[in-house]
Amino acid sequence: MPEGDTVFLAGHRMNEALAGKTLRRGELRHPRLAALDLAGLDVLGVRTYGKHMFTHFSDGNSLRSHFRMDGSWHLYRPGERWRRPAHQARAVFEVDDRQAIGFALHDMEFVPTAEEDRLIAHLGPDLLAPDFDTAEAVRRLTADPSRPIGLALLDQRVMAGVGNLYRAEVCFLLRVLPTAPVSAVDPSRAVALSRKLLQANQWRPEQSTTGDLRVQHYVFERTGKPCLRCRTRVRSDEIEGRFVYFCPKCQSG
Missing domain, CATH: 3.20.190.10 (MutM-like, N-terminal)
Structure with missing residues (x-):
């Protein structure tokens, strides 16, 4: 997507x-x-x-x-x-x-x-809008604290713009599994990371979350490859029919 x-x-x-x-x-x-x-x-x-x-x-x-x-x-x-x-x-x-x-x-x-x-009235704030409303995005993200963070990030009614790639990478950077509840993360940081990663790539077709175009992603589509942080093999699973990628050692919850 x-x-x-x-x-x-x-x-x-x-x-x-x-x-x-x-x-x-x-x-x-x-x-x-x-x-x-x-x-x-x-x-x-x-x-x-x-x-x-x-x-x-x-x-x-x-x-x-x-x-x-x-x-x-x-x-x-x-x-x-x-x-x-x-x-x-x-x-x-x-x-x-x-x-x-x-x-x-x-x-x-x-x-x-x-x-x-x-x-588009039902959508959350656009992450790439110059006037992005951080407070509103945080409010929407925390509306259901028990919801898995991986599902909340993908919900366009919370924030508009995150897809499966950034869902995986934000969860990795937050050091939580996509199945962890929203209450397990700092919601302000989750919103800030989502915006930061999209902004880093908005002017180029290549999408890097690591800052290195040679190894572009921490966990996304890296199943079986070593985690860039701890060398544990990256795993993948499904949540509601969509693949999620994670490091079982670096990410908890």
Whole structure:
């Protein structure tokens, strides 16, 4: 699942490529939106919130796209070969000098720009927002002290942007198992770590939580490999159908 920093960077690049330009081609290949033709509209800008992206158009509407597990937006030069199969394309936007292709975007809505906030009203504070509300994120995180920290971190209603990668890495840095209750951690530190890690990677496609791009993660997807701190082999398990990664020695609870 793409993390909030991945969506942020994609939105920034989309904005640079499309904002202020007129769509020569504007197809939405989604069952509910296939009748719409956006050609001729100007792209006013692109913004993101957590894992949601909003593309604003000159007719007063916005396209919301959510990456979910395997969605992505790609940018291409005219005539450049797509890196994913054409049958996976759900949106095809073309301006004079660029193409923006949305692949595997199962969750899309076309709504008035003035109403787009209602689509994200249930979410917690966006970890990459300049005005991120730390106090509100801490309040939401601690609302259920008995809840496993690994589930609370992944809940977008608590904080918007953490995915499975950062869930694993934050738990490691907190030195608790993902199954430990929220009450076992310092909630302010959990929020601060989540924000710090996403901010560290928001301007690059590589995601490093260690500060070293050669060994990018402490435990995420390192099952069977030695822990970078104690050399114990990293383990993995499942919580509600999602893999979690942890060091059985460094992490407790």
